[in-house]
Amino acid sequence: MSANATCEFQAKDYKSDLKPIWCPGCGDYSVVQGIYRALAAIGRPPHEVAFISGIGCSSRIPGYTTAYGFNTVHGRALPIAQGIKLANPDLMVLAAGGDGDGFSIGGGHIAHLIRRNIDITYLVMDNQIYGLTKGQLSPTSQKGRTTCTSPYGSLENPVNPLLYVLAYGAGFVAQASPTDLAGMAAIIEEAIRFPGFAFVNIQSPCVTYGEEAQQIKGLKAISENLSSLGHNPADRLAAMDLAQHYGEKLHLGVFYRNPEPAPTYDALIRERQAALSKDAPPKERILDLFIKK
Amino acid sequence: MTTRGIDFKALSLKDALDLAVLIEQEAKERYEEFAAQMDQHRTPDAARFFRYMALNEAKHGEALAARRAELFGAAPSAVTRAMIFDIEAPDYDAARAFMSPRQAMTAALASEVKAHTFFVEALPALKDADVKALFEELRDEEVEHQDLVKAELAKLPPDSGLSDEDFVDGPTAQ
Numbered sequence: 001m002s003a004n005a006t007c008e009f010q011a012k013d014y015k016s017d018l019k020p021i022w023c024p025g026c027g028d029y030s031v032v033q034g035i036y037r038a039l040a041a042i043g044r045p046p047h048e049v050a051f052i053s054g055i056g057c058s059s060r061i062p063g064y065t066t067a068y069g070f071n072t073v074h075g076r077a078l079p080i081a082q083g084i085k086l087a088n089p090d091l092m093v094l095a096a097g098g099d100g101d102g103f104s105i106g107g108g109h110i111a112h113l114i115r116r117n118i119d120i121t122y123l124v125m126d127n128q129i130y131g132l133t134k135g136q137l138s139p140t141s142q143k144g145r146t147t148c149t150s151p152y153g154s155l156e157n158p159v160n161p162l163l164y165v166l167a168y169g170a171g172f173v174a175q176a177s178p179t180d181l182a183g184m185a186a187i188i189e190e191a192i193r194f195p196g197f198a199f200v201n202i203q204s205p206c207v208t209y210g211e212e213a214q215q216i217k218g219l220k221a222i223s224e225n226l227s228s229l230g231h232n233p234a235d236r237l238a239a240m241d242l243a244q245h246y247g248e249k250l251h252l253g254v255f256y257r258n259p260e261p262a263p264t265y266d267a268l269i270r271e272r273q274a275a276l277s278k279d280a281p282p283k284e285r286i287l288d289l290f291i292k293k
Numbered sequence: 294m295t296t297r298g299i300d301f302k303a304l305s306l307k308d309a310l311d312l313a314v315l316i317e318q319e320a321k322e323r324y325e326e327f328a329a330q331m332d333q334h335r336t337p338d339a340a341r342f343f344r345y346m347a348l349n350e351a352k353h354g355e356a357l358a359a360r361r362a363e364l365f366g367a368a369p370s371a372v373t374r375a376m377i378f379d380i381e382a383p384d385y386d387a388a389r390a391f392m393s394p395r396q397a398m399t400a401a402l403a404s405e406v407k408a409h410t411f412f413v414e415a416l417p418a419l420k421d422a423d424v425k426a427l428f429e430e431l432r433d434e435e436v437e438h439q440d441l442v443k444a445e446l447a448k449l450p451p452d453s454g455l456s457d458e459d460f461v462d463g464p465t466a467q
Contacts, residue, residue, distance in 0.1 A: 024330040024388035037375070178385055180295055182375045207386060216386045 009043050011036035018063050027204030027216070028057060028125055030178030032064050035094075035123070037185035039067070042092075042192055049092045052081040054101035057132045058125035058204065061096045075106025078113050081120050089266040092192065093119070099126040099140040103159045107139070110199075114168040116265040117196045123188065124161060124199070127206040128214060135209035142247060145211070162243035162255060165199045166236065171258035172198035173239065175251055178205070179220045183252060190254065196261045203250055219250050226253030234259045295378040301418035309424040310361040311370045313431055316380045316411075317354030320404065321347050323382035331397075334390040339397040346401050350381070353434075381408035381435075395452050402442045409435035 014036045022028050039049065049067035053059035055074040062069025068091075072080045081095040102110065102124045113120060129147070130136040136149040139159040146153050165173050172194040176184035184202065191198035205215045212218060231238060231253070239256035281288065299312070324347035331340035387400040412432035419425045 019329055019333050021333055024327070024334060024390050024392070025386040027385065029326065029330070030385045181378045182295065182297055183378075185375065205386065207389070216384060 009040050009045065011040040014039045014046055014049075014065050014067065016064055016066050020060065020064050022057055022060070023206075023208050025207035026057070027127065027178040027202075027206075028061070030181050031058070031123070031125055031184070031202055031204050032061055034176070034178075034181055034184040034188055035061065035065065037181075038188035038192060039065070041185070041189045044092050048090070049094065050081075050084050050088075052077050052084065052093065052095045054097040054106055055132075056098040056101045056130070057206075058096060058098045058127075059101060067094075075101050075104070075109070077101065078106060078109040078120070078122065081122075082113060082116075082118050085118055085120055085266055086269060089119075089270060094121045094123065094192070096123045096125070098131075098138070099124060099128060099159075099161065100130050100138040103139040103161055103164070107159070110165060111168045113197050114165060114170045117171065117262050119196055119264040119266055121188070121191045121194075121198045121200070123191075123202060125202050125204040126161060127204050127210055128158070129206050129209045131206045131209050140247075147209075158247060160243065160246045161199075161201045162246050163240060166240050166243055166256060170199050170256070171196040171261050173201075173243075173255045174199070174253060175201045175203065175255065177203040177219055177223060177250060177252055179216055179223055179250075180252060183225075187252075187254065190257075194257065194261065196258070196264050222248070223250040223252055226251050226255065231255075233257045296376055296380075297378075298376050299372065301415050302420050304419060304424050305371075305421060306423040306427065307361065307365045307368060308371050309421075309427050310357055310364070311372045312377070313427070314354050314357045314361065315372060315374055315377055316408070317350050317357060319374065319377060319379075320381040320383075320408075321350035321354060323385075324350060324401075327383065327388045327397075330388050331392070336391050338394045339392045342394055342397045342401070349438075379407070380411050381405070393452050395446065395449050398442055398446045398449070402439060402446070405435050405439045405442060409439065 020029060020032065046066040047068065051062035051065055051067045051069045053062050053071050054077040059071060062071055070080060077095045077097050081093050084091060085093045097106065126140055128138055128140045128142065130138050135147050137145060137147045137154050140161065141147065141154055141158055143157050144153040162173060162175060172191055174187045174191060176187045178184065187200055191200045203219055205219065207215065226242070231242060233239070233254040233256055236256050242251055243255055245251065324343045328340045328343035328347060331343060381404055383400045383404040387403065389396065409432060412428050412435065416425065416428050416432070419428060
């Protein structure tokens with residue numbers, strides 16, 4: 001993403017007057033702080049940023065920023081973000097949502113944004129539960145998880161969001177957690193700066209319906225920094241190998257960063273438009289193309 | 294409690310003062326955030342206490358900043374907020390809807406203990422005598438803060454015995 005700092009902004013400049021209504025203790029408080037810091041580090045003015053979300057607790061995030069925001073419909077953050085990016089490629093477009101929004105009802109959209117390589121940063125706040133609707137099984141809930149929709153324990157294997165996006169060929173894949181706010185802010189910043197589709201899975205605990213092991217203390221106990229493991233983020237197969245530990249270990253950092261990013265769809269569209277525009281008929285004759293001679 | 298990119302061996306007095314200011318600022322902002330969360334969730338007593346803590350952290354920060362300005366003027370800072378996380382600020386998950394003043398004070402006490410641990414653990418790595426003296430001073434101040442919170446806690450009547458979990462709606466099937 002072409003994110004050139006034009007003037008100095010501070011984290012507070014991206015904070016709206018709207019007060020978050022998440023449950024106190026929710027991991028999303030930390031995530032929104034990380035987003036403010038990342039946006040300040042990049043330095044694009046709020047009116048040049050569009051923040052699109054689906055439905056869910058985490059999807060409230062756009063309202064808590066001063067960027068343009070669109071709290072859309074369930075699972076549809078990505079197609080709407082895509083439309084916005086193509087209509088105005090100069091905007092810095094972020095999309096956000098939860099694991100249910102992204103990998104259940106909206107799961108089919110991710111593949112297409114990845115294959116098109118649209119320059120959008122997608123932040124998923126993965127809490128392994130539908131929290132807003134009071135604790136139903138979500139696509140990333142662990143097998144055996146007891147909820148009101150799985151009273152005898154879930155029989156399903158969870159979706160692995162990291163393997164999912166790596167397998168489809170995403171150019172940037174990372175994981176962060178509120179256990180390390182500064183690290184999370186740095187990862188979000190790096191994802192935004194990546195020229196192409198970037199995905200960050202954020203393990204954000206649900207304090208109300210989440211399990212004990214998924215709270216901050218539990219996450220800290222299983223977290224490992226990818227850089228301290230000596231992981232080379234240019235190695236996609238090594239990233240896929242590490243991603244298989246999703247749910248058992250919390251690997252924080254960049255799993256994969258394509259060292260030679262492919263051209264983005266929005267850039268290719270601009271090129272195509274430029275190439276075709278010289279032979280394009282004048283606007284007033286555009287209907288002639290559809291009229292039989 | 295995390296630091297990133299701070300070389301304690303090479304820490305100068307200017308950077309140590311800047312670090313101390315950042316730690317106080319982080320704590321102040323977290324307490325303000327907690328107070329706002331308590332307001333949103335109609336927990337006014339806890340909100341009032343968190344505001345009181347935010348004010349205290351702000352005062353400490355201002356005193357440290359004035360000391361820094363007196364000694365080093367406007368010399369640029371070599372430490373940033375990205376280098377610290379949760380040193381004196383209470384953990385994000387320490388806040389709970391409908392928390393009692395006792396629970397709020399217990400969360401604040403845990404933060405003062407955490408900050409004390411930070412200074413204790415950093416001390417052996419320090420080389421500069423002035424920085425060492427500053428960290429010892431800050432460490433001892435954290436003990437004073439702990440005593441203050443403990444004294445406030447002792448004044449409180451016992452809690453009702455209800456936990457925040459008692460106020461959470463049960464899961465609803467769709």
